[in-house]
Amino acid sequence: MSPSSDQTTASPAAAPGAERAAPVLAHVDATLDAALERLMALLRLPSISTDPAYAAECDRAADWLRDDLTGMGFDAAKHPTPGHPMVLAHGPDAPESGAPHVLFYGHYDVQPVDPLDLWSRDPFDPALENTPTGRVIRARGAADDKGQLMTFVEACRAWIAVHGALPVKVSLFFEGEEESGSPSLVPWMRENAEKLRADLALICDTGMFDRQTPGITTMLRGLVGQEVTITGPSKDLHSGMFGGAAMNPARVLARILADLHDDRGRVTLDGFYDGVPELPDEIRAQWQALGFDHRQFLGEVGLALPAGEVGRSALEMIWSRPTCEINGMISGYTGAGFKTVLPSKASAKVSFRLVGQQDPARVAAAFQAHVRARLPDDCKVEFTDHSSGPASVMATDNPAFEAARAALSDEWPRPAAFIGSGGSIPIAGYFNTILGMDSMLIGFGRDDDQIHSPNEKYDLESFHKGIRSWVRILAALGAR
Amino acid sequence: MSPSSDQTTASPAAAPGAERAAPVLAHVDATLDAALERLMALLRLPSISTDPAYAAECDRAADWLRDDLTGMGFDAAKHPTPGHPMVLAHGPDAPESGAPHVLFYGHYDVQPVDPLDLWSRDPFDPALENTPTGRVIRARGAADDKGQLMTFVEACRAWIAVHGALPVKVSLFFEGEEESGSPSLVPWMRENAEKLRADLALICDTGMFDRQTPGITTMLRGLVGQEVTITGPSKDLHSGMFGGAAMNPARVLARILADLHDDRGRVTLDGFYDGVPELPDEIRAQWQALGFDHRQFLGEVGLALPAGEVGRSALEMIWSRPTCEINGMISGYTGAGFKTVLPSKASAKVSFRLVGQQDPARVAAAFQAHVRARLPDDCKVEFTDHSSGPASVMATDNPAFEAARAALSDEWPRPAAFIGSGGSIPIAGYFNTILGMDSMLIGFGRDDDQIHSPNEKYDLESFHKGIRSWVRILAALGAR
Numbered sequence: 001m002s003p004s005s006d007q008t009t010a011s012p013a014a015a016p017g018a019e020r021a022a023p024v025l026a027h028v029d030a031t032l033d034a035a036l037e038r039l040m041a042l043l044r045l046p047s048i049s050t051d052p053a054y055a056a057e058c059d060r061a062a063d064w065l066r067d068d069l070t071g072m073g074f075d076a077a078k079h080p081t082p083g084h085p086m087v088l089a090h091g092p093d094a095p096e097s098g099a100p101h102v103l104f105y106g107h108y109d110v111q112p113v114d115p116l117d118l119w120s121r122d123p124f125d126p127a128l129e130n131t132p133t134g135r136v137i138r139a140r141g142a143a144d145d146k147g148q149l150m151t152f153v154e155a156c157r158a159w160i161a162v163h164g165a166l167p168v169k170v171s172l173f174f175e176g177e178e179e180s181g182s183p184s185l186v187p188w189m190r191e192n193a194e195k196l197r198a199d200l201a202l203i204c205d206t207g208m209f210d211r212q213t214p215g216i217t218t219m220l221r222g223l224v225g226q227e228v229t230i231t232g233p234s235k236d237l238h239s240g241m242f243g244g245a246a247m248n249p250a251r252v253l254a255r256i257l258a259d260l261h262d263d264r265g266r267v268t269l270d271g272f273y274d275g276v277p278e279l280p281d282e283i284r285a286q287w288q289a290l291g292f293d294h295r296q297f298l299g300e301v302g303l304a305l306p307a308g309e310v311g312r313s314a315l316e317m318i319w320s321r322p323t324c325e326i327n328g329m330i331s332g333y334t335g336a337g338f339k340t341v342l343p344s345k346a347s348a349k350v351s352f353r354l355v356g357q358q359d360p361a362r363v364a365a366a367f368q369a370h371v372r373a374r375l376p377d378d379c380k381v382e383f384t385d386h387s388s389g390p391a392s393v394m395a396t397d398n399p400a401f402e403a404a405r406a407a408l409s410d411e412w413p414r415p416a417a418f419i420g421s422g423g424s425i426p427i428a429g430y431f432n433t434i435l436g437m438d439s440m441l442i443g444f445g446r447d448d449d450q451i452h453s454p455n456e457k458y459d460l461e462s463f464h465k466g467i468r469s470w471v472r473i474l475a476a477l478g479a480r
Numbered sequence: 481m482s483p484s485s486d487q488t489t490a491s492p493a494a495a496p497g498a499e500r501a502a503p504v505l506a507h508v509d510a511t512l513d514a515a516l517e518r519l520m521a522l523l524r525l526p527s528i529s530t531d532p533a534y535a536a537e538c539d540r541a542a543d544w545l546r547d548d549l550t551g552m553g554f555d556a557a558k559h560p561t562p563g564h565p566m567v568l569a570h571g572p573d574a575p576e577s578g579a580p581h582v583l584f585y586g587h588y589d590v591q592p593v594d595p596l597d598l599w600s601r602d603p604f605d606p607a608l609e610n611t612p613t614g615r616v617i618r619a620r621g622a623a624d625d626k627g628q629l630m631t632f633v634e635a636c637r638a639w640i641a642v643h644g645a646l647p648v649k650v651s652l653f654f655e656g657e658e659e660s661g662s663p664s665l666v667p668w669m670r671e672n673a674e675k676l677r678a679d680l681a682l683i684c685d686t687g688m689f690d691r692q693t694p695g696i697t698t699m700l701r702g703l704v705g706q707e708v709t710i711t712g713p714s715k716d717l718h719s720g721m722f723g724g725a726a727m728n729p730a731r732v733l734a735r736i737l738a739d740l741h742d743d744r745g746r747v748t749l750d751g752f753y754d755g756v757p758e759l760p761d762e763i764r765a766q767w768q769a770l771g772f773d774h775r776q777f778l779g780e781v782g783l784a785l786p787a788g789e790v791g792r793s794a795l796e797m798i799w800s801r802p803t804c805e806i807n808g809m810i811s812g813y814t815g816a817g818f819k820t821v822l823p824s825k826a827s828a829k830v831s832f833r834l835v836g837q838q839d840p841a842r843v844a845a846a847f848q849a850h851v852r853a854r855l856p857d858d859c860k861v862e863f864t865d866h867s868s869g870p871a872s873v874m875a876t877d878n879p880a881f882e883a884a885r886a887a888l889s890d891e892w893p894r895p896a897a898f899i900g901s902g903g904s905i906p907i908a909g910y911f912n913t914i915l916g917m918d919s920m921l922i923g924f925g926r927d928d929d930q931i932h933s934p935n936e937k938y939d940l941e942s943f944h945k946g947i948r949s950w951v952r953i954l955a956a957l958g959a960r
Contacts, residue, residue, distance in 0.1 A: 221720065223720075223820070225818045225820070227818070232782075232783065233781040233782055233783055234781050234782030234783075235781060235782075237781055238902075238903070238932065239803075239805045239807060239831060239833070239902075240701065240703075240833060240901070240902040240903030240904060241798070241902050241903060241927075242781070242798070242902070243798075243803045243805045243831075243833055243902060244787070244788040244789075244797035244798055244801055244803035244805075244833065244902070245774070245777070245778070245786055245787060245788055245794040245795075245797045245798050246778060246781060246783055246787055247783060247785070247787040248787070248805055248806055250737070250806035250807075250808075250809055250828075251737065251738075251740075251741065251805075251806055253734075254733075254734045254735075254737035254738040254806065254809075255734075255738040257730070257731065257734035257738070258731075258734040258735040258737070258738035258739070259738070260731075261731065294725070297725070298725070298726060301713040301714050301715060301717055301722065301726060302712075302713055302714030302715075303712065303713055303714075303726055303727060303858050304857075304858055305727070305856070305857055305858045306725050307724070307725060307726055307727040307728070307856070307858070308724040308725055309724075314725040315725075317724035317725045318721070318722070318723075318724055318725050321724055322724075323719075323723045323724035325719045325723045325724075325728055325731075325820075325822055326728055326730035326731055326734065326811065326812065326823075327719060327730075327812050327813055327818070327819060327820055327821050327822070327823070328730075328811060328812035328813040328814045328819070328821070328823070329730055329734075329809060329810065329811050329812065329814070329826070330809065330810050330811075330814040331806065331808060331809050331810075332806065332807050332808035332809065332829070333807055333808040333829065334808045334809070334810040334827075334829075337866070338705045338707070338807070338829055338831070338866035338867060339807060339808070339829075340703070340705070340805075340807055340831050341807050341808070342805055342807070343806075343807070343808070346809070347814075348730075349812070349813065349814075349818055349819075351719060351723075351818070351820050353719070353720060353723055353724065376785070376787070377784075377785055378783050378784055378785045378787070386817070386818035387818060421720070422718075422719075422720040422721050422722070422723060422724070423718065423720030423721060424720060447721075451718075452718065453715075
């Protein structure tokens with residue numbers, strides 16, 4: 001998902017570096033089949049990071065990337081971590097003096113595949129399929145993130161093939177734990193900061209605004225995950241013997257969860273909206289001009305009406321407003337039939353998406369206070385902290401953003417736009433806080449890619465025009 | 481659980497028929513070991529009615545009862561049903577003219593035993609064990625209901641052994657589907673009404689008020705079970721991409737469940753309290769005089785404070801007030817760790833215990849209306865009806881009740897009382913509506929018997945004094 005930032009037709013003037021890019025684009029078109037073959041080879045490796053049974057496959061995916069980059073002339077190495085290895089590769093300095101140094105980030109690990117019976121084919125036997133919206137590459141990891149990272153690798157390969165060199169200095173950094181919480185990432189980045197530092201980070205793990213409109217993601221929401229367990233009686237009771245006399249923790253939990261939102265869809269936690277900026281008028285105008293079709297967006301998942309805060313658009317809710325969602329809850333008997341049990345415990349997983357300057361620790365504390373304020377004297381509560389990270393806003397005043405926007409606008413039917421993303425991509429924050437680098441998030445995923453779900457796919461068009469997009473962006477960055 | 485109905489010490493005058501009962505009681509004491517051996521034999525049959533794998537064992541338990549009763553001189557037969565068989569046995573007319581005809585009811589089937597690893601021994605290898613509160617018979621079904629039904633069978637055996645006859649005409653009726661919803665019961669009762677009809681039904685499937693105080697259960701709550709499933713999006717969504725814009729059915733369900741009670745613990749359903757009688761002053765006074773210790777009652781399950789309606793005692797809540805309890809709820813991701821899913825569905829099982837003239841159909845309809853009134857336009861709802869039955873109040877003006885109370889008061893340390901029960905025992909209602917008979921519910925279970933749970937037990941004292949209690953009750957009923 002990504003909107004074109006303004007509705008005026010993009011100026012017909014091509015992005016800087018377009019002339020040098022032209023033969024590279026032709027080479028990309030001529031060699032697409034070989035590029036696709038390489039992606040298929042990478043997709044055949046079941047590099048599921050969260051399952052220890054696939055550790056060797058993760059290692060093989062890292063080897064595959066190192067070897068591919070070495071073959072292209074990069075100084076590439078695989079680095080061990082307590083978890084899965086990092087791959088880091090450095091190209092030579094660009095011939096043009098003053099050309100910037102970019103660090104590209106992607107991840108070679110993939111999500112688990114269950115439930116396997118919902119897949120139309122073996123998730124690790126990739127294939128091209130024809131669909132009503134075009135040809136797609138069907139496999140686990142096709143979109144998240146192997147297909148996306150290979151758009152950049154193939155763009156580099158084409159530049160080298162045509163010009164013998166890249167227009168900027170390029171380093172590539174791949175991790176293998178993105179789908180399992182990246183436990184090794186921050187320590188490894190801190191220890192290897194000097195090897196990683198560049199002028200700008202490029203991240204390819206996001207999506208387009210719509211099928212015709214590329215986007216540069218400039219706002220990422222933060223995340224707080226909290227698990228709460230309420231205990232009432234010390235064991236499950238018979239609701240006939242104890243019902244009405246003993247406190248039911250499911251009833252307590254329902255009240256706690258119901259009270260998280262008011263009648264107008266606002267989150268009720270104390271101080272929750274502290275640090276939430278109002279959307280600047282020009283951004284709001286840009287977004288309104290995008291003509292985002294919430295009926296279609298929601299219609300694809302069987303809904304029709306935007307939920308959330310009264311008076312705010314669906315796009316505003318997803319990109320710029322904080323949220324509170326119940327991700328899971330369970331209590332008592334949930335099997336077939338009926339059991340008149342009065343449960344001992346009730347628990348829920350609740351997450352908050354953060355924006356602006358919202359402080360994850362304060363939000364977590366406010367949630368816990370909200371729970372405790374509604375806890376009867378006879379109940380106990382336990383909390384588990386899950387993921388936590390602040391929102392991030394990209395430095396769009398970095399001239400690289402305008403250069404990339406122009407390059408993307410040359411490639412796609414509609415001009416590119418700066419867009420928000422409801423998801424959370426912590427790596428952009430780490431590049432800023434650990435390495436002092438700005439990040440630019442550009443990706444070619446589409447809303448129907450089924451990432452994290454059965455039958456994941458990546459459009460062949462996303463792959464082809466994604467490679468072409470990076471060819472243009474590299475040219476534009478080198479020509480500044 | 482059961483209170484002595486008045487605090488004045490019971491009159492020292494023995495119950496009617498006490499003289500004829502005395503040698504029978506002595507015989508019970510002298511032959512207790514043999515009675516225990518018979519109970520053990522019945523407990524060794526794993527007659528789990530809900531699991532088709534145990535159908536032959538249910539049949540064997542029915543055979544065992546038929547054969548045992550035949551051996552005692554009853555005209556006993558096993559009757560097939562579409563499910564497990566019924567056993568019906570008739571004794572001869574009592575020698576005394578005008579003696580009543582009683583029909584005794586019990587069930588020979590038992591609950592499943594899982595989780596098996598929580599049992600201290602094989603659930604179908606019964607044994608006597610010493611515990612801090614006395615000797616217990618440990619086995620599945622020891623209390624529910626094989627141990628209880630055998631108290632009556634052994635009382636009959638002792639009467640016949642001593643006097644060659646029973647003081648009343650006795651029929652016995654055993655079913656094997658009580659723990660699996662009794663699907664064959666009502667049709668079979670309707671078809672065999674003439675064989676079943678007697679002057680009074682005796683049911684042994686309830687408990688005492690406390691360890692010293694026997695009880696006659698005169699109020700049983702009714703039950704309505706409803707399952708509700710709310711569907712929002714057509715599939716689970718990524719809460720980053722859709723959170724804040726798409727309706728979360730877990731949030732909808734939490735609001736629905738939270739709104740079932742008001743701040744004073746009353747159920748908010750429209751018309752819910754229609755037909756709920758206020759407790760008569762004399763019953764309230766009786767119950768207050770019982771000195772029910774809610775601290776101990778709740779303390780045994782890790783609680784301290786009575787929940788429920790403000791201003792009503794725990795005993796009143798359990799015995800005489802209607803309730804609404806959440807028995808189970810589930811939505812989204814409930815496994816280990818965290819998943820930022822926006823669930824497609826959320827469901828709950830909710831049950832209502834009914835009293836007085838509350839109409840089960842109206843309560844179910846009011847619940848469904850409560851849900852629909854809180855359903856956003858974008859969500860769908862499905863309901864599943866589970867068990868449903870009205871409350872019943874026994875006909876305590878039948879003189880048999882005072883006779884039984886006097887007999888029980890002779891046997892136990894404290895006088896017997898008319899008590900309520902939070903549970904629901906539909907058979908008493910069926911005897912009334914199908915056969916026009918009053919029922920008297922007398923049982924010797926204790927709160928810590930662990931029925932439906934691992935390590936079920938029946939106190940040896942319950943078994944021994946239970947047999948003696950029936951000996952006295954039969955004498956009292958015959959002497960009226």
